[in-house]
Amino acid sequence: MMLLSLSSAVVVSATVPVTPIESHPELRSTQISNLSVERTVLSEKEMAPGIVQRVVRDREGHIYKDMVKHGKVSAGRQNIRKVFKAPANATFYEGFEGHAGELDWLPEGWTEINTPENKPTLEMCSHNINNSWSGQDTGDGYWTAITTDGVKECWIHFTYNWSYKNSEGEKVEGAKAPQDEWLITPEITVGANDDLFFLAEADLGSVYDYNWSAYMYERDRIDTDLEVHVTTDGGDTWTCLWKLSEKECAGKTDAELYDLMGELQYASYCVPLTDYRGKKVKIAFRYLTPFAGGNSMAVDAVTVAAPQPEAFYTLTEGSLLAGISDGLHSNTEPYILIPADKEINWSASSNVYTETNSWAFYSEASGEMTDIVEGNTAKVSYGWSHGGVIPYPVLTASNINGSHKYSFGGEENKGGMYVGGRIPNLADETVYLGNYDYVNKGLAVPNFGNGSYCFGTSATGTWGNNIKQTAIGNLFYAPAAPLTVTDVMLTLGEFDADDDAVISLEIYNVDSDGRFSAQPVATSSVTGKEITGFGFYNAIFHLATPYEMSGHTFVMIKGFDSEKVREFAACAQSEHNDAAHNYAYMMFEINGEEVLYSASDALVNYSSALYISLNGTYHVLSLSEEIVTLDETTNMVEVAANATNSPENWWVVDTANDNARLPLVAEGTTFDWLTITPVTGADGAYAVRFSAARSSVQRSKTVSLGNGGTEVRIRVKQSATTDTSGIDGVNDEDGCTLSFDGDILTVCGMADDETVCIYDAYGRMVYAGVNNVDTRILGKGIYIVRCGAYTAKFAK
Missing domain, CATH: 2.60.40.10 (Immunoglobulins)
Incomplete structure (x- = not known):
C-alpha cells in the first residue's frame, strides 16, 4: 500500500497545469452532457404500433436512421479505445485523418464511382447534402459510433429526399434514388503475408428488408449492403471478395437482427488476400441501397499488412x-x-x-x-x-x-x-470506491498556477469576466446493482479555511437524458475544523440515511466559494481518460446565472474523474429455503440466511402498497397474517422467523425481503389446525415449571435459545421467540406457554 503524501516517491506530481478553453461555451441547462445528446429529427414514420423509424442528424452532421421501439431509442453509446497509427511495416494504410473540414474530400489517390443521382455538387455539400463517400469527423458516440482509429472516418449517407434554398433564394430539391457508390483505393502491391483489414460502421438490423406486417425479415431482399471488391487490371474487371450481408447477417436470427436495428456500431473485419500476394491491386468498398432504403455506413483504418492483434478491454460502465x-x-x-x-x-x-x-x-x-x-x-x-x-x-x-x-x-x-459486500479495510481504515483509477492513472491537483485551481478556489478573472466557479461534481454511471452508500469522501490537495466554514454535499439522481432530480436525494456537510490532514486532506461527509445508488448519480460539492475558504483544491486523476469517459464537472455563476459544465467542455483536451469517493456496499441476501410451512405445533418456522448485514437492517417489501418498506423489528413485524422476526444468533448466524396464530383454513403468503441491494422471495404456508393446540392442548402431564425474575419469564430446565410460544386465552399466539421472555409486552390475562413438548399456564 501507499501513503498519499507530498513526500511519497510513488505519488505522481501533485499538481498538473491545465488550460481553460479560449472562449467559454454557450449557456446550457443543468444537464449532464455525457448523457444528453444533441440530435435533430428530420422525419419519422410509424412502422408498426409502438415502433417508429426516424431520420436524424447528430451533432457532427451525420444523417442516419434510428428506431424508437416502444419508447426506447436504439443505438446506445459505443466507447472504444483509440488507435492512432498504422501497424509497423504496413504495405498500405489510410485512416482518413487528413480530412480538415472539406465538404467532399477523399485522400490523395483515392477515387469513387457514383450513380448520377447521388453525385453531389459543392452547393449540395455546403447544405450538408452528400450521398456519396466522403471524409468526415467521427460520430458522436451515442447515435453514431466512434471509430477506434483516430477521429476521422469515410462516411456515406443513405439516400433521402432533400431540398435547400440556393443563394438566390430558389428552392433546389432532389428525390431519393438507389445507391451503388464505390470507394476505391490507390494501387497497392500486396506483400507476401498481407491481408486486408478495415473498420466498418453499419446497422446490421437494416441490411435485410423487414416485413412489418409479418414481423420477419425478407432475406431475399437486401435494403443495404457493403461489399469489398478487388481488381488487378486497373478497374476493367472486379472480383467480389466479401459481403456484409453474407459474413455478418446471414448467421444471425431475426430476433438478433431486430435488436440491432437502428444501431450504428463499428466492428473490425479481415478479408484474405491470399490469391493477390505479390500483385498490384486496387480495392473497392461498394455501398448498395438497391431499393433506396437501409442505413448509413462508414469505413476506416483501411490496412493491407500482416499486423499482430492486440487484446484490450475496459471495465464496464458503472464499475x-x-x-x-x-x-x-x-x-x-x-x-x-x-x-x-x-x-x-x-x-x-x-x-x-x-x-x-x-x-x-x-x-x-x-x-x-x-x-x-x-x-x-x-x-x-x-x-x-x-x-x-x-x-x-x-x-x-x-x-x-x-x-x-x-x-x-x-x-x-x-x-x-x-x-459482493465491500472492499476490505487497509490498515484498519475504510477503503472508499471511485471511478478514478489511482493505481494506473495516479492523482493530481489540476491548476492554472498562481494558486488558482481547476476544481476549487481561483483568482478573480481566472475563468473570465463575471464568471466564478461555485461548485464541483462527479458523475457516477449506474452500477450493475444497487450500491448502499453511507459516506462520501472528497480528497483535497490544498485546503485552508476557517473552522466554521461549511462545505456542503448534494447527491442527485440523473435520468438517461442527463436531467437532475428536482431536489437532492441526499445531503450532508462538514466544517473547516473537520477537514484535517497534511499535504493531502480528506473531507468525509456522513449521510444520515444510507443512499441506495441504483441509477446514474451526480455528487456535487459546494461552499468553497466563500470568504471563509482561502484555499480549496480538489484532486483528480493525473492521467486523463479518453474523451468518452469524462466524469468531472464544474458549476459556474455567469453574470448571476448558474451553469453546469463538463470539465471536457471547460478545459482543453481534458477528460478525467475527481477524487470523490463512496463508502459503499453491494449487499447480499439469500435464504436457505424458497418454500416453507409453519410447524403445526408451534405455528412458526425459522429460516437460515446468508447476508452482508444483520436482519435487523432488513425490511419486508409490501408489493401491494407501492413497494413500501416495513422494517424488521425485534418484537416482530406484522405482515398480513404473518409475524416476521429478525434473528441474530449468539454465533453471529443470521435467520428470519415466520410465525402466525392458529388458522382453521390453509393459507399461504409470498414474502419479499430486502436489505439495500438484493430482494429475495419466500413462500410461507400454514396448514389448517385440526388437532388441539394452544389453550385446548394443555395437558397437566406435559407440564413444566416457570420462574419469574421481575418481568422476565423463564421456562426452567430449557436452554436459553429454546423456542418458546405464548398463547392468550383465545388461542392466539402472542409471542414466538426464545427463552427468557420479557412479559412487559403482554397485557393482563391468562396465558399458555409452550416449549418443545411441554406446556404451562400463568396469569398476569
Whole structure:
C-alpha cells in the first residue's frame, strides 16, 4: 500500500497545469452532457404500433436512421479505445485523418464511382447534402459510433429526399434514388503475408428488408449492403471478395437482427488476400441501397499488412474501483468491487487487426481460469466472495499472424475483483470506491498556477469576466446493482479555511437524458475544523440515511466559494481518460446565472474523474429455503440466511402498497397474517422467523425481503389446525415449571435459545421467540406457554 503524501516517491506530481478553453461555451441547462445528446429529427414514420423509424442528424452532421421501439431509442453509446497509427511495416494504410473540414474530400489517390443521382455538387455539400463517400469527423458516440482509429472516418449517407434554398433564394430539391457508390483505393502491391483489414460502421438490423406486417425479415431482399471488391487490371474487371450481408447477417436470427436495428456500431473485419500476394491491386468498398432504403455506413483504418492483434478491454460502465482510504492509504494493485449474483457485461476493444476474441474467466468450481467464452462480448456472474478476490478475465485476441493476451490486472493479472459486500479495510481504515483509477492513472491537483485551481478556489478573472466557479461534481454511471452508500469522501490537495466554514454535499439522481432530480436525494456537510490532514486532506461527509445508488448519480460539492475558504483544491486523476469517459464537472455563476459544465467542455483536451469517493456496499441476501410451512405445533418456522448485514437492517417489501418498506423489528413485524422476526444468533448466524396464530383454513403468503441491494422471495404456508393446540392442548402431564425474575419469564430446565410460544386465552399466539421472555409486552390475562413438548399456564 501507499501513503498519499507530498513526500511519497510513488505519488505522481501533485499538481498538473491545465488550460481553460479560449472562449467559454454557450449557456446550457443543468444537464449532464455525457448523457444528453444533441440530435435533430428530420422525419419519422410509424412502422408498426409502438415502433417508429426516424431520420436524424447528430451533432457532427451525420444523417442516419434510428428506431424508437416502444419508447426506447436504439443505438446506445459505443466507447472504444483509440488507435492512432498504422501497424509497423504496413504495405498500405489510410485512416482518413487528413480530412480538415472539406465538404467532399477523399485522400490523395483515392477515387469513387457514383450513380448520377447521388453525385453531389459543392452547393449540395455546403447544405450538408452528400450521398456519396466522403471524409468526415467521427460520430458522436451515442447515435453514431466512434471509430477506434483516430477521429476521422469515410462516411456515406443513405439516400433521402432533400431540398435547400440556393443563394438566390430558389428552392433546389432532389428525390431519393438507389445507391451503388464505390470507394476505391490507390494501387497497392500486396506483400507476401498481407491481408486486408478495415473498420466498418453499419446497422446490421437494416441490411435485410423487414416485413412489418409479418414481423420477419425478407432475406431475399437486401435494403443495404457493403461489399469489398478487388481488381488487378486497373478497374476493367472486379472480383467480389466479401459481403456484409453474407459474413455478418446471414448467421444471425431475426430476433438478433431486430435488436440491432437502428444501431450504428463499428466492428473490425479481415478479408484474405491470399490469391493477390505479390500483385498490384486496387480495392473497392461498394455501398448498395438497391431499393433506396437501409442505413448509413462508414469505413476506416483501411490496412493491407500482416499486423499482430492486440487484446484490450475496459471495465464496464458503472464499475467502481478501490480508491484511497479515509487515512489516505491505497492498494498498489488494482481492485474493483462488483455485485454478487449479477451478470456483468464484458466487451472487447481489441485493435482493428483482431479477427477473433476469446475470454478466460475464473471458474468457481475448478478454482482456475477455465470458463471460456468465445466472441467480442461475454456475460458472467459470481457468488459472494466473502472478501476473497476473483481474478480479472483474460482476453486473447487472435488473427492469422498470432495472438495477444490482456488483463486489467496486467501481465501477471494482479489485483482482482471483490464480489459482493465491500472492499476490505487497509490498515484498519475504510477503503472508499471511485471511478478514478489511482493505481494506473495516479492523482493530481489540476491548476492554472498562481494558486488558482481547476476544481476549487481561483483568482478573480481566472475563468473570465463575471464568471466564478461555485461548485464541483462527479458523475457516477449506474452500477450493475444497487450500491448502499453511507459516506462520501472528497480528497483535497490544498485546503485552508476557517473552522466554521461549511462545505456542503448534494447527491442527485440523473435520468438517461442527463436531467437532475428536482431536489437532492441526499445531503450532508462538514466544517473547516473537520477537514484535517497534511499535504493531502480528506473531507468525509456522513449521510444520515444510507443512499441506495441504483441509477446514474451526480455528487456535487459546494461552499468553497466563500470568504471563509482561502484555499480549496480538489484532486483528480493525473492521467486523463479518453474523451468518452469524462466524469468531472464544474458549476459556474455567469453574470448571476448558474451553469453546469463538463470539465471536457471547460478545459482543453481534458477528460478525467475527481477524487470523490463512496463508502459503499453491494449487499447480499439469500435464504436457505424458497418454500416453507409453519410447524403445526408451534405455528412458526425459522429460516437460515446468508447476508452482508444483520436482519435487523432488513425490511419486508409490501408489493401491494407501492413497494413500501416495513422494517424488521425485534418484537416482530406484522405482515398480513404473518409475524416476521429478525434473528441474530449468539454465533453471529443470521435467520428470519415466520410465525402466525392458529388458522382453521390453509393459507399461504409470498414474502419479499430486502436489505439495500438484493430482494429475495419466500413462500410461507400454514396448514389448517385440526388437532388441539394452544389453550385446548394443555395437558397437566406435559407440564413444566416457570420462574419469574421481575418481568422476565423463564421456562426452567430449557436452554436459553429454546423456542418458546405464548398463547392468550383465545388461542392466539402472542409471542414466538426464545427463552427468557420479557412479559412487559403482554397485557393482563391468562396465558399458555409452550416449549418443545411441554406446556404451562400463568396469569398476569
